[in-house]
Amino acid sequence: MHKLGRKRAAVAVVSTAAALLLGAAPAMASTTSGPVIVDNRDPRCATAGNLCVFETEWFTGRAALYEGVDTGCVTAPFGVLANINMTDKPVTFYKNADCTGASVTEPAGNLHSWESRGPMFSFVS
Structure with missing residues (x-):
C-alpha cells in the first residue's frame, strides 16, 4: 500500500472509532x-x-x-x-x-x- 492509501485507511479507522464512541456516549450517561x-x-x-x-x-x-x-x-x-x-x-x-x-x-x-x-x-x- 502506498503512502496516500495508508493515510486514507488511518483516517477511516479513526473516523469510525470516533463515530462509535460518540454514538455510545449518550446511552452511557443515562x-x-x-x-x-x-x-x-x-x-x-x-x-x-x-x-x-x-x-x-x-x-x-x-x-x-x-x-x-x-x-x-x-x-x-x-x-x-x-x-x-x-x-x-x-x-x-x-x-x-x-x-x-x-x-x-x-x-x-x-x-x-x-x-x-x-x-x-x-x-x-
Whole structure:
C-alpha cells in the first residue's frame, strides 16, 4: 500500500472509532430516553416500558414521551398534571424540579391525573 492509501485507511479507522464512541456516549450517561415532545395521542404512550406526561389533567396540551425510564431524578419539560405510566415500576412525581416537595406516586401500568394537587415538575421511577 502506498503512502496516500495508508493515510486514507488511518483516517477511516479513526473516523469510525470516533463515530462509535460518540454514538455510545449518550446511552452511557443515562438509560432514560427523552423527553420527546409528542402529539398527545401518540400511540407510543401506550407502549410497554414508556412513560408519557401531559400538561393538562385531561391528557391534552403538550405531551412528553420517555422511553426506558431509569431510577434517577428527571426534570419534566413543563408542569405535569397527568401521566400514562406503562413502565413496570411505580413513578413518583414531585412538586419541585429537583424531586423534592409534595409528591404523588402512580403505580405501574396506570394512567392518572391530579388537578387538585397542581402541576408536578420532576419524577423518579
